[in-house]
Amino acid sequence: MSEQAREDTFEPRIVAFFCNWCTYTAADLAGISRMQYAPNVRVIRLMCSGRVDPQFVLAAFRNGADGVLIGGCHPGDCHYQEGNYNALRRIELLKQTLVGFGIEEDRLRLEWISASEGDRVQKVCNEMTERIRALGPLRLTTPSRVEAGAPGPAHELVEQVTS
Amino acid sequence: MSKPKVAFYWCASCGGCEEAVVDLNEVVLDVVEAVDIVFWPVAMDFKVSDVAALEDGELAAVFINGAIRTSEQAEIVELLRRKAGAVVAFGACAWLGGIPGLANLYSRESILDYVCGESPSTVDGGGARPVEEFDAPEGRMRLPHFDEDVRTLDQVIDVDYYLPGCAPPAGLIAQAVMALVEGRLPEKGSVLAPDVALCAECIRAATKPEDLKVERFYRPYEIVADAETCLLAQGLVCLGPSTRSGCGAVCIAANMPCTGCMGPTSRVIDHGAKALAAIASLIETRDPDEIAVLAEQIVDPVGTFYRYSLPASLLHRRVEPAPIRGGPAV
Numbered sequence: 001m002s003e004q005a006r007e008d009t010f011e012p013r014i015v016a017f018f019c020n021w022c023t024y025t026a027a028d029l030a031g032i033s034r035m036q037y038a039p040n041v042r043v044i045r046l047m048c049s050g051r052v053d054p055q056f057v058l059a060a061f062r063n064g065a066d067g068v069l070i071g072g073c074h075p076g077d078c079h080y081q082e083g084n085y086n087a088l089r090r091i092e093l094l095k096q097t098l099v100g101f102g103i104e105e106d107r108l109r110l111e112w113i114s115a116s117e118g119d120r121v122q123k124v125c126n127e128m129t130e131r132i133r134a135l136g137p138l139r140l141t142t143p144s145r146v147e148a149g150a151p152g153p154a155h156e157l158v159e160q161v162t163s
Numbered sequence: 164m165s166k167p168k169v170a171f172y173w174c175a176s177c178g179g180c181e182e183a184v185v186d187l188n189e190v191v192l193d194v195v196e197a198v199d200i201v202f203w204p205v206a207m208d209f210k211v212s213d214v215a216a217l218e219d220g221e222l223a224a225v226f227i228n229g230a231i232r233t234s235e236q237a238e239i240v241e242l243l244r245r246k247a248g249a250v251v252a253f254g255a256c257a258w259l260g261g262i263p264g265l266a267n268l269y270s271r272e273s274i275l276d277y278v279c280g281e282s283p284s285t286v287d288g289g290g291a292r293p294v295e296e297f298d299a300p301e302g303r304m305r306l307p308h309f310d311e312d313v314r315t316l317d318q319v320i321d322v323d324y325y326l327p328g329c330a331p332p333a334g335l336i337a338q339a340v341m342a343l344v345e346g347r348l349p350e351k352g353s354v355l356a357p358d359v360a361l362c363a364e365c366i367r368a369a370t371k372p373e374d375l376k377v378e379r380f381y382r383p384y385e386i387v388a389d390a391e392t393c394l395l396a397q398g399l400v401c402l403g404p405s406t407r408s409g410c411g412a413v414c415i416a417a418n419m420p421c422t423g424c425m426g427p428t429s430r431v432i433d434h435g436a437k438a439l440a441a442i443a444s445l446i447e448t449r450d451p452d453e454i455a456v457l458a459e460q461i462v463d464p465v466g467t468f469y470r471y472s473l474p475a476s477l478l479h480r481r482v483e484p485a486p487i488r489g490g491p492a493v
């Protein structure tokens with residue numbers, strides 16, 4: 001799809017990293033309970049929100065995500081004791097870094113959702129989708145190329161010598 | 164048998180990498196003994212036409228430092244690529260974008276606005292801009308095009324090897340040159356330095372606590388750092404845990420934290436993100452408000468974590484560039 005077409009019919013693409021023990025189970029519960037929510041969220045299951053390397057978030061943005069959602073256990077409930085606190089520390093610093101990159105803070109969201117909170121998965125996914133819809137698509141730049149064959153001083157010199 | 168031919172070239176760089184070659188001291192004599200240097204603009208009077216006159220592939224190796232920002236740089240490195248058997252990205256700027264790569268936090272237009280108009284030393288006013296072509300009595304004159312963004316060398320041409328560092332340490336340069344001359348070629352794409360983090364070879368490693376936690380981050384001017392204790396343990400943002408070794412920890416020896424010029428190890432894609440994760444994980448508190456306070460103590464996170472690697476990073480550049488007058492983009 002062309003960039004223009006994508007903007008005309010913009011549907012946010014959101015990558016969600018959910019922890020196995022709480023948020024992913026909550027998303028399962030939402031499904032079993034037949035709760036409907038925005039289909040814009042693509043869920044990736046990790047063992048712990050502490051496994052979310054900031055590189056994953058940036059790779060999601062680089063590969064076309066307009067927003068990234070991370071779900072973990074409530075403070076004190078982490079299956080691995082400290083993982084969700086580490087997620088909190090990293091995401092806080094990553095958000096400040098993203099602002100430096102000109103990326104709106106709201107494109108990255110960290111939420112604590114326990115296994116019983118299926119309704120909260122529904123609510124957060126819907127909220128995030130609407131927020132990203134309002135922000136619009138994330139436009140990342142790829143390294144530019146000098147226009148092919150555009151002549152310059154060195155090019156000209158080479159032409160003279162080789163002709 | 165004739166000696167292998169090599170060339171050195173500089174792009175968007177400060178000249179420090181050229182210094183590093185000269186800093187080889189007497190080792191440079193071994194290098195000169197072993198090779199014919201046929202092109203080295205900073206030190207020798209050869210012309211681009213001399214390079215163009217070579218057969219394709221005739222150069223055994225070219226060492227290119229600096230990032231790519233202009234059409235001239237791109238053209239010459241493309242020429243050198245054709246003439247060379249092996250291309251070595253020499254130093255942090257050629258490998259990752261380096262300090263000049265931080266210009267990717269600003270748009271081309273805002274840079275030109277500032278440099279040609281707003282900077283305090285510009286007296287001309289009037290907003291005059293460099294023109295790329297004009298007719299002079301001597302004929303048609305041309306200036307290179309100033310690109311939209313700063314690129315790493317391998318975003319422009321195919322690169323065989325990388326020598327890290329700002330500038331690369333003399334020992335690594337000598338090893339790399341001799342390996343190439345003697346045909347002991349490493350695997351293509353190799354970074355010619357040890358593949359472990361700086362902490363592994365740090366002179367202060369013994370003082371790094373097992374469970375390192377930070378209660379407050381300091382900038383180097385805010386404290387007088389103890390000269391023997393791990394700098395991270397003193398709250399200084401030292402990128403040793405996420406940066407490649409091979410530099411001999413010279414900054415640490417001078418009581419300054421590592422700023423990451425040796426780039427990442429081979430397991431890392433985005434150096435800044437990994438450095439950020441390593442530093443954030445050291446925060447002691449679990450309280451969200453206090454975590455936010457500590458995160459704010461790292462002034463200019465992009466400049467701290469991506470100091471040498473912005474163009475090579477996953478995001479490559481700032482999304483909607485800030486006006487340069489706005490100061491650091493935070």
